Amino acid sequence: MISQPLDRFDWSLIRSFLAVLDAGSLMGAARQLNAQQPTLSRHVAELEAQLGVPLFERTGRGVIPTAAALSIAEAARQMEDGAGALGRALQRTRDATTGKVRLTTSAVAATWLLPPLLERFAREEPGITIELVASNQITNLLRREADIAVRMVRPQQSSLVARKLGQVPITAAAHTSYLARMGTPRVPSDLLSHRLIGYDRDDTIERSAAAIGITISRENFAVRTDDQVVYGQLVAAGVGIGFVTGYSLRHWPDVETLLPMLAIPPLPCWLAVHREIRGNRIVRRVYDFLAEMVPGELQAR
Numbered sequence: 366m367i368s369q370p371l372d373r374f375d376w377s378l379i380r381s382f383l384a385v386l387d388a389g390s391l392m393g394a395a396r397q398l399n400a401q402q403p404t405l406s407r408h409v410a411e412l413e414a415q416l417g418v419p420l421f422e423r424t425g426r427g428v429i430p431t432a433a434a435l436s437i438a439e440a441a442r443q444m445e446d447g448a449g450a451l452g453r454a455l456q457r458t459r460d461a462t463t464g465k466v467r468l469t470t471s472a473v474a475a476t477w478l479l480p481p482l483l484e485r486f487a488r489e490e491p492g493i494t495i496e497l498v499a500s501n502q503i504t505n506l507l508r509r510e511a512d513i514a515v516r517m518v519r520p521q522q523s524s525l526v527a528r529k530l531g532q533v534p535i536t537a538a539a540h541t542s543y544l545a546r547m548g549t550p551r552v553p554s555d556l557l558s559h560r561l562i563g564y565d566r567d568d569t570i571e572r573s574a575a576a577i578g579i580t581i582s583r584e585n586f587a588v589r590t591d592d593q594v595v596y597g598q599l600v601a602a603g604v605g606i607g608f609v610t611g612y613s614l615r616h617w618p619d620v621e622t623l624l625p626m627l628a629i630p631p632l633p634c635w636l637a638v639h640r641e642i643r644g645n646r647i648v649r650r651v652y653d654f655l656a657e658m659v660p661g662e663l664q665a666r
Contacts, residue, residue: 381408390427463492464647534611540603560605
């Protein structure tokens with residue numbers, strides 16, 4: 366009988382015990398485990414001390430298990446099976462090619478920038494599910510509501526890791542049907558005589574125009590909306606002249622860029638991930654794919 370219960374012990378002691386039990390000698394067990402014989406002898410002695418009973422009788426030809434050793438052998442083998450199952454599960458996790466990644470970006474990027482990339486990613490990694498969240502709130506990552514973010518502003522929080530992917534060109538543009546009706550502006554000042562599409566409560570366009578020496582007020586906008594996806598669709602429908610991201614234009618073949626002399630400041634594009642999860646294999650796969658592919662998409666038309 367075992368004289369004292371075990372609350373905690375080192376798994377390596379059980380592993381060494383089973384190897385000696387199966388091999389019938391310390392030398393044979395050492396060869397089986399590719400270990401040193403003195404190490405196995407010490408493990409057996411430590412386990413015997415913890416259990417309070419001898420486990421083997423030493424003979425000139427090897428060892429003979431005691432009744433105590435035989436009584437715990439089955440439980441020890443169950444532990445060995447459990448340890449093996451745990452190791453295999455951990456290996457599957459490390460080698461996993463399936464999983465879910467939650468990706469957040471602006472409504473415009475979610476509509477016009479990322480879909481072609483996600484179609485390609487789906488072909489390369491069919492086992493990874495992408496949950497795409499269209500939101501402008503960087504707190505999605507801070508609250509762990511998303512794994513990765515593509516942003517047009519650099520996140521400042523120290524818990525996030527950010528990588529700059531490039532610049533997003535912004536251009537004045539209009540549909541050919543609008544230009545056929547209303548004419549094409551030749552110089553920036555011509556914009557004030559055209560139907561301009563602007564934001565409603567957002568003054569980004571007014572501030573950007575002022576930065577390049579053009580005075581545009583809210584009253585100059587014939588149509589206003591703060592929904593940037595709707596804004597782009599208004600331009601694509603020929604409602605008027607608007608200011609759109611360069612990557613959106615490839616989806617609108619009949620929309621033309623205007624006034625190339627306008628030095629509209631581009632927007633930076635950042636890839637952000639929470640510091641704690643960037644080492645996750647699945648998250649890292651999506652992160653690396655976006656880091657490689659987004660820069661080219663920012664310039665494509």
